[in-house]
Amino acid sequence: MKDSTNPRHRARTLRRTSLALALALLAPSLPSLAANCLAYNPANKANKLYLLYPTASMAYPSFGFSAASATNPAAPFSAADLPSYTGTTTALRDAVTHVVELDYCEFNVQVIPTSSLPPTTFPRRSTVAVTTASDVADGYLFGLAQAVDTGDATAVDYSYVWGGTYQAWTGGPGGALNGANSTLDRWANSIGGTAAHEAGHNYGLAHNTTLAPGEDIYQHHIMPAGGSLTAENRAGYRRHFSDGEFSTLASNLGLSLQTMWNWDMVNPNAAAAHSLDMTVLYPSATPPVIAWSFNGCSSPWINPTVIGPTGPSQVFQGGTYYPYTLRWSTPNPGSCVGTPGQAPGGVLFHIGATFTTVNFSLSTLNPIVIKDVILKNAANVAMALNPRLHAFDAGTLDTAGGRLNLGVFNLAAVPLQLNNLQARELPRVVALDQMVRGGRIADFTGMPFDPWPNTTRTLVDKATLEPGKALSLQIARLDQPRHVYEVITADDCLKALSDRISGGPDTTDCFPGTNIDLFPSTTMYFTGDTVDPNATYWNPELRKYVRGPLASRTYYQMSGRRLDVNQNGIDDFIDRQPKAVKP
Numbered sequence: 001m002k003d004s005t006n007p008r009h010r011a012r013t014l015r016r017t018s019l020a021l022a023l024a025l026l027a028p029s030l031p032s033l034a035a036n037c038l039a040y041n042p043a044n045k046a047n048k049l050y051l052l053y054p055t056a057s058m059a060y061p062s063f064g065f066s067a068a069s070a071t072n073p074a075a076p077f078s079a080a081d082l083p084s085y086t087g088t089t090t091a092l093r094d095a096v097t098h099v100v101e102l103d104y105c106e107f108n109v110q111v112i113p114t115s116s117l118p119p120t121t122f123p124r125r126s127t128v129a130v131t132t133a134s135d136v137a138d139g140y141l142f143g144l145a146q147a148v149d150t151g152d153a154t155a156v157d158y159s160y161v162w163g164g165t166y167q168a169w170t171g172g173p174g175g176a177l178n179g180a181n182s183t184l185d186r187w188a189n190s191i192g193g194t195a196a197h198e199a200g201h202n203y204g205l206a207h208n209t210t211l212a213p214g215e216d217i218y219q220h221h222i223m224p225a226g227g228s229l230t231a232e233n234r235a236g237y238r239r240h241f242s243d244g245e246f247s248t249l250a251s252n253l254g255l256s257l258q259t260m261w262n263w264d265m266v267n268p269n270a271a272a273a274h275s276l277d278m279t280v281l282y283p284s285a286t287p288p289v290i291a292w293s294f295n296g297c298s299s300p301w302i303n304p305t306v307i308g309p310t311g312p313s314q315v316f317q318g319g320t321y322y323p324y325t326l327r328w329s330t331p332n333p334g335s336c337v338g339t340p341g342q343a344p345g346g347v348l349f350h351i352g353a354t355f356t357t358v359n360f361s362l363s364t365l366n367p368i369v370i371k372d373v374i375l376k377n378a379a380n381v382a383m384a385l386n387p388r389l390h391a392f393d394a395g396t397l398d399t400a401g402g403r404l405n406l407g408v409f410n411l412a413a414v415p416l417q418l419n420n421l422q423a424r425e426l427p428r429v430v431a432l433d434q435m436v437r438g439g440r441i442a443d444f445t446g447m448p449f450d451p452w453p454n455t456t457r458t459l460v461d462k463a464t465l466e467p468g469k470a471l472s473l474q475i476a477r478l479d480q481p482r483h484v485y486e487v488i489t490a491d492d493c494l495k496a497l498s499d500r501i502s503g504g505p506d507t508t509d510c511f512p513g514t515n516i517d518l519f520p521s522t523t524m525y526f527t528g529d530t531v532d533p534n535a536t537y538w539n540p541e542l543r544k545y546v547r548g549p550l551a552s553r554t555y556y557q558m559s560g561r562r563l564d565v566n567q568n569g570i571d572d573f574i575d576r577q578p579k580a581v582k583p
Helices: 007-017 021-031 090-101 164-168 186-200 232-234 243-253 489-493
Strands: 047-052 109-114 125-133 143-145 156-162 259-266 273-280 289-293 305-307 314-316 321-330 348-356 369-376 396-398 403-407 416-426 457-463 468-477 485-488 515-516 519-538 544-561
Touching: 047 090, 090 109, 090 186, 125 186, 125 416, 143 186, 156 186, 164 186, 164 232, 186 232, 243 515, 243 519, 243 544, 289 305, 403 416, 403 519, 416 468, 416 544, 457 468, 457 519, 468 519
Parallel strands: 047 109, 047 125, 125 156
Antiparallel strands: 143 156, 259 348, 259 544, 273 321, 273 369, 289 348, 305 321, 314 321, 396 403, 403 468, 416 457, 416 519, 485 515, 519 544
């Protein structure tokens, strides 16, 4: 599905820059649908999800409810227990791990495979014992978690997977994991889906088949109860979290990003640019971390680096910031805009990066404030002409006015127009490779999704900012309803079904509480055009410099945040809800 800016405006902008040919170059930059999470496992993620693959029986916490469901000792993980599977234990272990890594890719969760009980080094850790034992006696039990830990208040918890139950259930003749169906991917989807499901319980998710508008079928989601899924549902598809589940996990765990940026720019010089430096302000003396970067063919360069701080701190909008340089200089061998490592004169090109940090509180985001863009020639000398961009902050809470405001700044030396600034509230993360002209609202696997209903809007149609001036735009009200708000009562806990075919619990406990998404949504996605109305730039069609409007485009996605103004550890929206009165 498409969710792009007004095509008439896009065409007008390209005519103004005389660069219609550049559209043909941008088209190949759209990503393939292959799942490839480029930064799913950095060590700085605060939540550790251990996948324990025992090589022999070993001591493990006991939380089973029958002799067959005993979790202590934990059984081994061995391909020898799965006669329908013809591969190696190592290959299956790695494939199961990869499935879980992809499921938790965008969260503040590092997935760590291990063959021994994890150390107590990290305060927030969840362990899933992945075994090839089976439990048929309890109604084909695939997995068991200690609790539906609503709100994820428990820092250390455990769960268990009986991978051999798949062999007993559907590994026989004609089964979904037998014969030609017994592939590595299908076994990994089955066992890995259960591991992700049980970890989801410990991270606060209950069983769920609720669909948001535009979602795919619930059988493609991770958290339905066992009886809701067929063997083919489990084996034939790598299931994913639903929009509501994703939003809840983002609130409980945090995301692996703070801000994501992509830009369309034009090299206004006649000569090719060989590198690009972007001067930015960042509110920390510790450099920002680049988690992903755009490497599509419309970018001349790949793998940007952060340099700095490049000078002393300075005050911006009442806060202390440090200057850094983001540098793009490594040639992109797959570039389709010209010679790899070069942005030809007068041609549209694209760059982008995602920034992250460990910020489990999620109360404040660290903005990347763009001061200027400097193109450099083959001798590493700054070129005479450069693209222009507006700067954006990461949103500021106005508690007195009850608003979240987005700041837009003109830090250039000339007046700049801000055109067609649009906002969308999203239930999950748009992939960096989709934050391009004509890109879809889709995640890193290529799976499309919809913005939350009635949240796509135009913030600014057209406005001119003089040098040094700013706009403060309301993007949310502090009292607006949340997209996910679910009260889990003790009665709700008793109604929980299971991740087994015949019903019954697959958790040993359930903690009442409230599920809520981040404010105002899991992420917010902005697109807008910066127009220098009186720019000098090279027109490759006319083969001469011309003067007139020249446009750049910003694609900007930022994480939602937790609201806890009174610092009582409870989201302010929950604080405002009426409390039940006991009779």
